[in-house]
Amino acid sequence: MQLFIALVVGAAFGAVLDRIGATNPSVLGRMLALRALGLMKAIILAIGVALLLTFAGQMTGIVDVGHMSVKTAYVGVFLGGMLLGFGWALSGYCPGTGLCALASGRRDALFFVAGGLLGAFAYIQSYDAVKSTGLLEPILGGKVTIGAVPGSKFEGLFPGLPGDIVGIVLGLVFIAVAFVLPEGRAGDRAVTVPAE
Amino acid sequence: MLGLVFFAAMLLVKPIGMSTEFVVFDGVIWDMINPDIVVEGPDGPTSSNAYLNGVAKSVANPLNYGVVFVLATMLGAGVSAALRGAYGGGGVVPSLWAANFGASAAKRFAGAFLGGFIVLYGARLAGGCTSGHMMSGMSQTSVSGFIFAAGAFLVAIPTAMILFKQEG
Numbered sequence: 001m002q003l004f005i006a007l008v009v010g011a012a013f014g015a016v017l018d019r020i021g022a023t024n025p026s027v028l029g030r031m032l033a034l035r036a037l038g039l040m041k042a043i044i045l046a047i048g049v050a051l052l053l054t055f056a057g058q059m060t061g062i063v064d065v066g067h068m069s070v071k072t073a074y075v076g077v078f079l080g081g082m083l084l085g086f087g088w089a090l091s092g093y094c095p096g097t098g099l100c101a102l103a104s105g106r107r108d109a110l111f112f113v114a115g116g117l118l119g120a121f122a123y124i125q126s127y128d129a130v131k132s133t134g135l136l137e138p139i140l141g142g143k144v145t146i147g148a149v150p151g152s153k154f155e156g157l158f159p160g161l162p163g164d165i166v167g168i169v170l171g172l173v174f175i176a177v178a179f180v181l182p183e184g185r186a187g188d189r190a191v192t193v194p195a196e
Numbered sequence: 197m198l199g200l201v202f203f204a205a206m207l208l209v210k211p212i213g214m215s216t217e218f219v220v221f222d223g224v225i226w227d228m229i230n231p232d233i234v235v236e237g238p239d240g241p242t243s244s245n246a247y248l249n250g251v252a253k254s255v256a257n258p259l260n261y262g263v264v265f266v267l268a269t270m271l272g273a274g275v276s277a278a279l280r281g282a283y284g285g286g287g288v289v290p291s292l293w294a295a296n297f298g299a300s301a302a303k304r305f306a307g308a309f310l311g312g313f314i315v316l317y318g319a320r321l322a323g324g325c326t327s328g329h330m331m332s333g334m335s336q337t338s339v340s341g342f343i344f345a346a347g348a349f350l351v352a353i354p355t356a357m358i359l360f361k362q363e364g
Contacts, residue, residue, distance in 0.1 A: 002261050003259075003260075003261065003264050006261045006262075006264040006265040006268060007264060007265075007268045008268070009265070009268075010264065010265040010266065010267070010268025010269040010271075010272060011268045011269070011271055011272030011275075012272060013265075013268075013269050013272060014268065014269035014270060014271060014272025014273035014274070014276065015272040015273060015275065015276035016272075017269070017272075017273055018272070018273040018276035018277050018280075018282075019276060019280075023273055023277075023285075024285065024290065025290040025292065025293065026290045026291045026292035026293070029290075029292045029293070029356055029359075029360045030292060030360070031356075032352045032353055032355070032356030032357075033353070033356040033357045033359075033360050034353060034357070035363075043331075046331070047330075047331060047334050047335050050331070050335035051334075051335050051337070054335055054336060068336050069332075069336075070333070070336060070338040070339075070340070071323055071324055071328070071329065071333060071338060071340045071341070072323065072340060073339045073340040073343055074323075074340075076321045076322060076323070077322045077323060077329070077340050077343045077344050077347070078322075078343050078344070078346065078347040079318075079321060079322070079347065080317075080318040080319060080320070080321030080322025080323070080344070080347070081318065081322050081329070081343065081344040081345065081346065081347025081348040081350075081351075082318070082347040082348065082350060082351045083314050083315075083317060083318025083321065083322075083351075084314070084315050084318035084319050084322065084325060084326075084347075084348050085318075085347060085348035085349060085350065085351035085352035085353075085355065086314055086318075086351050086352065086355050087310070087311040087312065087313070087314030087315035087316075087318060088311070088315055088326075088348065088352050089351070089352040089353075089355035089356040089359060090307055090310065090311040090314070090355065090359065091307060091308045091310075091311025091312060091315065092290060092292075092293070092308075092311075093308070093311065093312070093315070094214075094315060094319075094325055094326040094327075095214040095215040095218060095315060095316060095319055095325045095326070095327070096214035096266075096269065096325065096326060096327045097326075098312060098315075099214065099266060099269065099270050100269060100270055100272075100273030100274075101273070101285070102270070103270035103271065103273050103274035103277075104273050104274050104276075104277035104278075104282070104283060104284075104285060105274070105277065105283045105284035105285065106284065106285040106290075107284075107288050107301075107305075108288060108289070108290070108301075108304050108305055108308040109308065111305040111306075111308040111309040111312065112308040112309065112311060112312035112315075113312060114309060114312065115308065115309035115310060115311065115312025115313040115314075115315075115316070116218050116312035116313065116315060116316035117218055117221060117222055117225075117312075117316070118312075118313055118316075119218075119312060119313035119314060119315065119316035119317040119318075119320075120215070120218040120219050120222050120316040120317070120319075120320055121222045121226075122313070122317055123219075123247070123316070123317050123320035123321060124219065124222060124223075124245060124247045124248055124320075127245075127246060127247035128246060130321065131246075135321075140339055141339075143340075144338075144339045145336060145337045145338055145339065146337040146339060146342075147337065149337070157339050163337060166337055167336075167337045170337060
Protein backbone atom coordinates (compact mmCIF):
# COMPACT_ATOMS: atom_id res chain seq x y z
CA MET A 1 0.00 0.00 0.00
CA GLN A 2 2.80 2.39 0.92
CA LEU A 3 4.54 1.62 -2.37
CA PHE A 4 1.33 2.40 -4.24
CA ILE A 5 1.06 5.77 -2.51
CA ALA A 6 4.74 6.42 -3.32
CA LEU A 7 3.97 5.69 -6.95
CA VAL A 8 0.94 8.00 -7.17
CA VAL A 9 2.34 10.88 -5.11
CA GLY A 10 5.74 10.58 -6.78
CA ALA A 11 4.29 10.70 -10.28
CA ALA A 12 2.17 13.72 -9.34
CA PHE A 13 5.21 15.45 -7.84
CA GLY A 14 7.25 14.82 -11.00
CA ALA A 15 4.49 16.10 -13.25
CA VAL A 16 4.12 19.25 -11.12
CA LEU A 17 7.88 19.90 -11.22
CA ASP A 18 7.74 19.63 -14.99
CA ARG A 19 4.72 21.90 -15.34
CA ILE A 20 6.02 24.70 -13.12
CA GLY A 21 9.29 24.72 -15.07
CA ALA A 22 11.45 23.53 -12.18
CA THR A 23 13.25 21.00 -14.38
CA ASN A 24 14.27 23.68 -16.89
CA PRO A 25 17.71 25.14 -16.01
CA SER A 26 16.91 28.36 -17.91
CA VAL A 27 13.76 28.97 -15.84
CA LEU A 28 15.68 28.18 -12.66
CA GLY A 29 18.63 30.41 -13.58
CA ARG A 30 16.32 33.36 -14.26
CA MET A 31 14.61 32.75 -10.96
CA LEU A 32 17.87 32.68 -8.97
CA ALA A 33 19.11 35.77 -10.81
CA LEU A 34 15.82 37.34 -9.64
CA ARG A 35 14.70 38.16 -13.18
CA ALA A 36 11.65 35.94 -13.52
CA LEU A 37 10.02 34.91 -10.29
CA GLY A 38 7.13 32.79 -11.55
CA LEU A 39 8.73 29.58 -10.28
CA MET A 40 9.65 31.21 -6.97
CA LYS A 41 6.02 32.28 -6.53
CA ALA A 42 4.84 28.72 -7.21
CA ILE A 43 7.28 27.21 -4.69
CA ILE A 44 6.51 29.77 -1.97
CA LEU A 45 2.78 29.32 -2.54
CA ALA A 46 3.15 25.53 -2.32
CA ILE A 47 5.08 25.74 0.96
CA GLY A 48 2.54 28.22 2.33
CA VAL A 49 -0.39 25.99 1.44
CA ALA A 50 1.40 22.96 2.87
CA LEU A 51 2.00 24.85 6.12
CA LEU A 52 -1.62 25.86 6.30
CA LEU A 53 -2.94 22.38 5.52
CA THR A 54 -0.51 20.65 7.88
CA PHE A 55 -1.25 22.73 10.91
CA ALA A 56 -4.93 23.31 10.28
CA GLY A 57 -5.16 19.56 9.75
CA GLN A 58 -3.35 18.87 13.00
CA MET A 59 -5.57 21.23 14.96
CA THR A 60 -8.68 19.53 13.66
CA GLY A 61 -7.17 16.08 14.10
CA ILE A 62 -7.27 15.19 10.38
CA VAL A 63 -3.49 15.14 10.03
CA ASP A 64 -1.56 12.86 12.38
CA VAL A 65 1.05 14.87 14.29
CA GLY A 66 3.11 11.68 14.39
CA HIS A 67 3.80 12.05 10.66
CA MET A 68 6.04 15.00 11.34
CA SER A 69 9.68 14.31 10.64
CA VAL A 70 11.99 17.12 11.63
CA LYS A 71 15.65 17.00 10.67
CA THR A 72 18.46 17.94 13.04
CA ALA A 73 19.92 21.44 12.86
CA TYR A 74 23.73 21.58 12.78
CA VAL A 75 26.34 23.92 11.28
CA GLY A 76 26.79 21.54 8.33
CA VAL A 77 23.17 22.21 7.32
CA PHE A 78 24.09 25.81 6.61
CA LEU A 79 27.43 24.98 4.93
CA GLY A 80 25.88 22.17 2.90
CA GLY A 81 23.07 24.52 1.91
CA MET A 82 25.64 27.03 0.67
CA LEU A 83 27.46 24.37 -1.37
CA LEU A 84 24.18 23.15 -2.80
CA GLY A 85 23.25 26.73 -3.61
CA PHE A 86 26.41 27.18 -5.67
CA GLY A 87 26.01 23.93 -7.61
CA TRP A 88 22.30 24.61 -8.02
CA ALA A 89 22.96 27.99 -9.64
CA LEU A 90 25.78 26.61 -11.80
CA SER A 91 23.92 23.55 -13.12
CA GLY A 92 20.32 24.70 -12.85
CA TYR A 93 19.41 21.46 -11.13
CA CYS A 94 18.89 20.18 -7.63
CA PRO A 95 18.86 16.44 -6.86
CA GLY A 96 15.17 15.93 -7.56
CA THR A 97 14.81 18.18 -10.57
CA GLY A 98 18.02 16.78 -12.07
CA LEU A 99 16.55 13.29 -12.04
CA CYS A 100 13.26 14.58 -13.46
CA ALA A 101 15.12 16.48 -16.18
CA LEU A 102 17.01 13.31 -17.06
CA ALA A 103 13.69 11.49 -17.36
CA SER A 104 12.43 14.35 -19.56
CA GLY A 105 15.19 13.66 -22.06
CA ARG A 106 17.59 16.46 -21.13
CA ARG A 107 21.04 15.14 -21.91
CA ASP A 108 22.96 17.59 -19.72
CA ALA A 109 21.00 16.20 -16.74
CA LEU A 110 22.76 12.88 -17.31
CA PHE A 111 26.03 14.60 -16.48
CA PHE A 112 24.44 16.30 -13.48
CA VAL A 113 23.26 12.95 -12.12
CA ALA A 114 26.65 11.31 -12.78
CA GLY A 115 28.38 14.19 -10.98
CA GLY A 116 25.83 13.85 -8.19
CA LEU A 117 26.48 10.15 -7.71
CA LEU A 118 30.19 10.89 -7.49
CA GLY A 119 29.58 13.80 -5.09
CA ALA A 120 27.44 11.62 -2.82
CA PHE A 121 30.14 8.95 -2.96
CA ALA A 122 32.77 11.55 -2.05
CA TYR A 123 30.66 12.45 0.98
CA ILE A 124 30.35 8.79 2.01
CA GLN A 125 34.14 8.57 1.88
CA SER A 126 34.76 11.80 3.77
CA TYR A 127 32.02 11.27 6.36
CA ASP A 128 34.35 10.29 9.21
CA ALA A 129 36.59 13.29 8.53
CA VAL A 130 33.60 15.66 8.37
CA LYS A 131 32.17 14.20 11.56
CA SER A 132 35.43 14.70 13.45
CA THR A 133 35.28 18.45 12.77
CA GLY A 134 32.13 18.74 14.87
CA LEU A 135 30.15 20.27 12.01
CA LEU A 136 27.47 17.62 12.48
CA GLU A 137 26.89 18.34 16.19
CA PRO A 138 23.31 19.50 16.85
CA ILE A 139 22.81 23.21 17.42
CA LEU A 140 19.78 25.19 18.66
CA GLY A 141 18.37 22.03 20.24
CA GLY A 142 18.77 19.78 17.19
CA LYS A 143 15.45 18.46 15.97
CA VAL A 144 13.28 21.47 16.72
CA THR A 145 10.44 23.37 15.15
CA ILE A 146 10.06 27.13 15.54
CA GLY A 147 7.34 26.93 18.16
CA ALA A 148 6.38 23.90 20.23
CA VAL A 149 3.82 21.90 18.25
CA PRO A 150 1.20 20.37 20.57
CA GLY A 151 1.40 16.59 20.64
CA SER A 152 4.60 16.32 18.60
CA LYS A 153 7.76 14.68 19.88
CA PHE A 154 9.83 17.68 18.77
CA GLU A 155 10.60 20.64 20.98
CA GLY A 156 10.23 24.27 19.99
CA LEU A 157 13.14 26.63 19.48
CA PHE A 158 10.92 29.13 21.28
CA PRO A 159 9.01 26.87 23.69
CA GLY A 160 6.65 29.67 24.59
CA LEU A 161 5.29 29.94 21.07
CA PRO A 162 2.42 27.68 20.06
CA GLY A 163 3.90 25.75 17.11
CA ASP A 164 0.62 25.16 15.31
CA ILE A 165 -0.31 28.84 15.37
CA VAL A 166 3.21 29.72 14.16
CA GLY A 167 2.72 27.28 11.28
CA ILE A 168 -0.58 28.81 10.25
CA VAL A 169 0.66 32.39 10.50
CA LEU A 170 3.78 31.48 8.55
CA GLY A 171 1.64 29.72 5.94
CA LEU A 172 -0.47 32.87 5.50
CA VAL A 173 2.68 34.99 5.22
CA PHE A 174 4.14 32.67 2.56
CA ILE A 175 0.90 32.74 0.57
CA ALA A 176 0.74 36.54 0.81
CA VAL A 177 4.38 36.84 -0.33
CA ALA A 178 3.67 34.52 -3.25
CA PHE A 179 0.92 36.83 -4.45
CA VAL A 180 2.79 40.08 -3.81
CA LEU A 181 6.02 39.04 -5.56
CA PRO A 182 6.23 40.39 -9.09
CA GLU A 183 6.58 37.93 -11.96
CA GLY A 184 9.63 39.81 -13.19
CA ARG A 185 10.22 42.39 -15.86
CA ALA A 186 8.03 42.09 -18.92
CA GLY A 187 9.92 40.47 -21.77
CA ASP A 188 12.05 38.42 -19.40
CA ARG A 189 9.75 35.48 -19.60
CA ALA A 190 11.08 34.06 -22.84
CA VAL A 191 10.21 30.52 -21.85
CA THR A 192 6.55 30.07 -21.22
CA VAL A 193 5.34 27.16 -19.21
CA PRO A 194 1.76 25.95 -19.64
CA ALA A 195 -0.52 27.29 -16.95
CA GLU A 196 -1.48 24.92 -14.22
CA MET B 197 -3.10 24.61 -8.51
CA LEU B 198 -1.57 21.16 -8.66
CA GLY B 199 0.95 21.94 -5.94
CA LEU B 200 -1.79 21.88 -3.34
CA VAL B 201 -2.83 18.34 -4.10
CA PHE B 202 0.73 17.17 -4.01
CA PHE B 203 1.64 18.75 -0.73
CA ALA B 204 -1.50 17.59 1.00
CA ALA B 205 -0.78 14.04 -0.10
CA MET B 206 2.87 14.25 0.80
CA LEU B 207 2.25 15.34 4.33
CA LEU B 208 -0.38 12.70 4.88
CA VAL B 209 2.13 9.97 4.12
CA LYS B 210 5.77 10.77 4.60
CA PRO B 211 7.99 13.73 3.89
CA ILE B 212 10.02 13.24 0.78
CA GLY B 213 13.73 13.12 0.17
CA MET B 214 15.62 12.95 -3.06
CA SER B 215 19.30 13.18 -2.25
CA THR B 216 19.32 10.15 0.07
CA GLU B 217 18.52 7.99 -2.93
CA PHE B 218 21.80 9.03 -4.59
CA VAL B 219 23.55 7.48 -1.61
CA VAL B 220 21.40 4.35 -1.87
CA PHE B 221 22.19 4.05 -5.57
CA ASP B 222 25.90 4.56 -4.87
CA GLY B 223 25.66 1.84 -2.25
CA VAL B 224 23.98 -0.57 -4.68
CA ILE B 225 26.74 -0.02 -7.25
CA TRP B 226 29.47 -0.25 -4.63
CA ASP B 227 27.95 -3.46 -3.31
CA MET B 228 27.97 -4.92 -6.82
CA ILE B 229 31.67 -4.19 -7.19
CA ASN B 230 32.53 -5.19 -3.64
CA PRO B 231 29.85 -7.46 -2.12
CA ASP B 232 31.50 -7.18 1.30
CA ILE B 233 30.48 -3.55 1.72
CA VAL B 234 26.91 -4.37 2.75
CA VAL B 235 26.46 -7.69 4.52
CA GLU B 236 23.66 -9.45 6.34
CA GLY B 237 24.14 -8.91 10.07
CA PRO B 238 22.23 -10.33 13.04
CA ASP B 239 19.84 -7.33 12.97
CA GLY B 240 19.53 -7.04 9.20
CA PRO B 241 21.87 -5.56 6.62
CA THR B 242 24.82 -3.55 7.88
CA SER B 243 27.79 -1.86 6.28
CA SER B 244 31.40 -1.50 7.35
CA ASN B 245 31.18 2.11 6.11
CA ALA B 246 29.75 4.25 8.90
CA TYR B 247 27.71 6.47 6.61
CA LEU B 248 26.42 3.76 4.32
CA ASN B 249 25.36 1.77 7.36
CA GLY B 250 22.49 4.22 7.79
CA VAL B 251 20.97 3.15 4.47
CA ALA B 252 22.24 -0.46 4.45
CA LYS B 253 18.68 -1.77 4.53
CA SER B 254 17.76 0.19 1.39
CA VAL B 255 20.93 -0.90 -0.38
CA ALA B 256 20.19 -4.56 0.34
CA ASN B 257 16.55 -4.16 -0.71
CA PRO B 258 16.20 -1.15 -3.01
CA LEU B 259 12.53 -1.62 -3.83
CA ASN B 260 11.32 0.51 -0.92
CA TYR B 261 9.30 3.67 -0.44
CA GLY B 262 12.13 6.11 -1.16
CA VAL B 263 13.35 4.46 -4.34
CA VAL B 264 9.87 3.86 -5.74
CA PHE B 265 9.03 7.48 -4.98
CA VAL B 266 12.03 8.74 -6.92
CA LEU B 267 11.36 6.45 -9.88
CA ALA B 268 7.71 7.53 -9.92
CA THR B 269 8.77 11.18 -9.83
CA MET B 270 10.96 10.64 -12.88
CA LEU B 271 8.14 8.81 -14.64
CA GLY B 272 5.69 11.64 -13.86
CA ALA B 273 8.07 14.32 -15.11
CA GLY B 274 8.93 12.37 -18.27
CA VAL B 275 5.32 11.69 -19.19
CA SER B 276 4.31 15.27 -18.42
CA ALA B 277 7.13 16.64 -20.60
CA ALA B 278 6.22 14.28 -23.44
CA LEU B 279 2.53 15.21 -23.21
CA ARG B 280 3.27 18.90 -23.68
CA GLY B 281 5.67 18.12 -26.51
CA ALA B 282 8.74 19.23 -24.60
CA TYR B 283 10.60 15.93 -24.31
CA GLY B 284 14.33 16.64 -24.66
CA GLY B 285 13.95 20.21 -23.42
CA GLY B 286 14.42 21.75 -26.86
CA GLY B 287 18.15 21.15 -27.28
CA VAL B 288 21.19 19.87 -25.43
CA VAL B 289 22.30 23.27 -24.11
CA PRO B 290 19.66 25.26 -22.18
CA SER B 291 18.99 28.69 -23.73
CA LEU B 292 20.10 30.72 -20.71
CA TRP B 293 23.40 28.80 -20.54
CA ALA B 294 23.95 29.21 -24.29
CA ALA B 295 23.42 32.97 -24.07
CA ASN B 296 26.14 33.27 -21.43
CA PHE B 297 28.60 30.48 -22.17
CA GLY B 298 28.03 29.61 -25.82
CA ALA B 299 26.52 26.59 -27.54
CA SER B 300 29.32 24.14 -26.69
CA ALA B 301 27.72 20.95 -25.40
CA ALA B 302 30.98 19.81 -23.79
CA LYS B 303 31.18 23.00 -21.73
CA ARG B 304 27.59 22.60 -20.58
CA PHE B 305 28.12 18.94 -19.72
CA ALA B 306 31.19 19.86 -17.67
CA GLY B 307 29.22 22.56 -15.84
CA ALA B 308 26.35 20.18 -15.14
CA PHE B 309 28.74 17.47 -13.90
CA LEU B 310 30.62 19.84 -11.60
CA GLY B 311 27.34 21.32 -10.37
CA GLY B 312 25.96 17.84 -9.68
CA PHE B 313 29.04 16.89 -7.67
CA ILE B 314 28.82 20.03 -5.52
CA VAL B 315 25.04 19.83 -5.12
CA LEU B 316 25.06 16.25 -3.87
CA TYR B 317 28.09 16.71 -1.63
CA GLY B 318 26.39 19.75 -0.13
CA ALA B 319 23.04 18.00 0.19
CA ARG B 320 24.57 15.07 2.05
CA LEU B 321 26.52 17.40 4.32
CA ALA B 322 23.31 19.25 5.04
CA GLY B 323 21.36 16.02 5.51
CA GLY B 324 18.80 16.86 2.84
CA CYS B 325 18.16 18.86 -0.29
CA THR B 326 15.59 21.19 -1.75
CA SER B 327 12.79 18.65 -1.34
CA GLY B 328 13.67 17.30 2.09
CA HIS B 329 14.93 20.41 3.86
CA MET B 330 13.29 23.26 2.02
CA MET B 331 9.89 21.95 0.99
CA SER B 332 9.18 19.26 3.58
CA GLY B 333 11.20 20.94 6.32
CA MET B 334 9.90 24.46 6.01
CA SER B 335 6.31 23.28 5.71
CA GLN B 336 6.69 21.72 9.15
CA THR B 337 8.30 24.90 10.55
CA SER B 338 11.48 22.86 11.02
CA VAL B 339 14.35 25.12 12.12
CA SER B 340 16.87 23.10 10.07
CA GLY B 341 14.80 23.71 6.93
CA PHE B 342 15.04 27.46 7.37
CA ILE B 343 18.80 27.28 8.07
CA PHE B 344 19.25 25.25 4.90
CA ALA B 345 17.17 27.60 2.76
CA ALA B 346 19.09 30.61 4.09
CA GLY B 347 22.43 29.03 3.17
CA ALA B 348 21.26 27.88 -0.25
CA PHE B 349 19.73 31.17 -1.41
CA LEU B 350 22.52 33.25 0.15
CA VAL B 351 24.92 31.64 -2.32
CA ALA B 352 22.63 30.68 -5.21
CA ILE B 353 21.25 34.16 -5.90
CA PRO B 354 24.56 36.05 -6.22
CA THR B 355 26.05 33.11 -8.15
CA ALA B 356 23.23 33.13 -10.68
CA MET B 357 23.38 36.93 -10.98
CA ILE B 358 27.09 36.76 -11.79
CA LEU B 359 26.94 33.72 -14.07
CA PHE B 360 23.86 34.59 -16.08
CA LYS B 361 24.10 38.27 -16.95
CA GLN B 362 22.90 37.74 -20.51
CA GLU B 363 19.27 36.97 -21.16
CA GLY B 364 18.72 33.58 -22.84
